[in-house]
Amino acid sequence: MNQTEILKKIEKLTREYFSGAPQPEFVPGKTVIPLSVCSYGWEEAYEAIESILTTWVTMGRKVKAFEEMVARYMGVTHAAMVNSGSSANLLAMSVLANPLAPERIKPGDEVITPAVTFATTVYPIIQVGAVPVLVDVDVATFHIKVDAIEKAITRKTRAILPVHLVGNPCDMTAVMEIARRKSLLVIEDACEATGAEIGGKKVGSFGDLGTYSFFFTHHITTIEGGMVVTGNDDLAELVKSLRVFGWIRDLRNKDEIAGKYRDIDARFLFTNIGYNFRPTEVSGAFGMHQIGKxxxxxxxxxxxxxxxxxxxxxxxxxxxxxxxxxxxxxxxxxxxxxxxxxxxxxxxxxxxxxxxxxxxxxxxxxxxxxxxxxxxxxxxxxxxxxxxxxxxxxxxxxxxxxxxxxxxxxxxxxxxxxxxxxxxxxx
Ligand SMILES: Cc1ncc(COP(=O)(O)O)c(C=O)c1O
CATH class of the missing domain: 3.90.1150.10 (Aspartate Aminotransferase, domain 1)
Incomplete structure (x- = not known):
């Protein structure tokens, strides 16, 4: 058998493996009803195996394909995959706190966020040198209280970071109205709400930046993984730069930038300070099949x-x-x-x-x-x-x-x- 034939056989076996999984009978009072179940099947598993066998394992065409699918699904112009929802939040905050950001969050500036959320909604605010301002939540929805946002605003307030907690969309119409009136940036943490909507518009697509998580227990999974989305071309370029070391490889005008630094090898030209938040191609492989489900x-x-x-x-x-x-x-x-x-x-x-x-x-x-x-x-x-x-x-x-x-x-x-x-x- 040649390698193509072997791959075909593995595809068939992977499909058989998943279809043969036993379905235990549910016994009330005895069978556990877990908090989450595995959401992937043979397609994701085979796509990942194909990446591993062909040795195309680092961020590449499958991640790109998934990003394009997410952008289309969310109704945004840019989507950049990262290795977790926590990284997505840190990347989003870092982009807005970056010296090249169009409207920068500076050290000591305040960011308003709900008091009830996940830890890595709030930590990135501190990690970029800003100050989180915790605002009370509504028990009926778990969401940041809109009238309490207004009361929390001071001269130092630069952004609002609402969270679509437990998969339920916040009142983004009200949040965006306050943000516009007070000239504040908005980062939406939609890590628990991939696919939720307000008036037919997907959460994560209202603010300047939105984030999602694809951890194993979430609506769809890439094992670990996350995404930053935006409709702003300049912010999208910063997202792509800071996601990978602050280098230029994924940037739109990389040739033009490289032209300014002829003494530096363009492949290793760093024009900003960034992270390594790259997802693997295996995660992209999962995402490509998960999004349709x-x-x-x-x-x-x-x-x-x-x-x-x-x-x-x-x-x-x-x-x-x-x-x-x-x-x-x-x-x-x-x-x-x-x-x-x-x-x-x-x-x-x-x-x-x-x-x-x-x-x-x-x-x-x-x-x-x-x-x-x-x-x-x-x-x-x-x-x-x-x-x-x-x-x-x-x-x-x-x-x-x-x-x-x-x-x-x-x-x-x-x-x-x-x-x-x-x-x-x-x-
Ligand atoms: C609201 C919220 N933000 C961020 C995260 C972080 O996502 P991840 O676990 O992918 O790092 C989570 C995780 O569940 C979350 O619930």
């Missing part, structure tokens, strides 16, 4: 969420019920639950009961970041007391909502809540 995955999550919201509403005296807001499309990273203070049970009692039935749960990401010891090592400011962020830290959690959840699992979740509530009544 995204809408289908999100649709399953939306159906699950609708089903749960309708049935859990009977417990709305005790629980905050989360539903899609009109005019938006939620991507539902998970299905969140918040236990009201009036409830005659604690969040931990509910979580422990659900856990005993096999339903995995976890906190809302890093919770109230103001309470995390890591952040306290560095200067930051909080706008007000953040009572609702503290409430979410103590009263909220989420369980899995993904394409691995079928009818049986969906029904079982409701049954577990009903069993728990019946036990509470008998007390």
């Amino acid at each position: 995204l809408d289908g995955f999100i649709e399953i999550r939306r159906q699950n969420a609708r089903y749960w919201a309708e049935r859990l509403r009977e417990f709305s005296d005790y629980l905050v019920i989360y539903e899609e807001r009109p005019g938006t499309k939620y991507a539902w990273y998970g299905y969140p639950v918040t236990v009201r203070t009036e409830a005659p049970f604690t969040r931990e009692e509910l979580r422990n009961f659900l856990g005993s039935r096999g339903l995995e749960t976890r906190p809302i990401f890093a919770g109230n970041i103001d309470e995390q010891p890591g952040l306290r090592l560095f200067p930051y400011r909080k706008s007000g007391d953040l009572p609702d962020a503290r409430f979410v830290q103590r009263q909220s959690f989420f369980f899995g909502n993904h394409q691995g959840i079928g009818e049986a699992e969906r029904e079982a979740v409701v049954k577990y809540f009903r069993e728990f509530m019946a036990g509470v009544k008998k007390r």
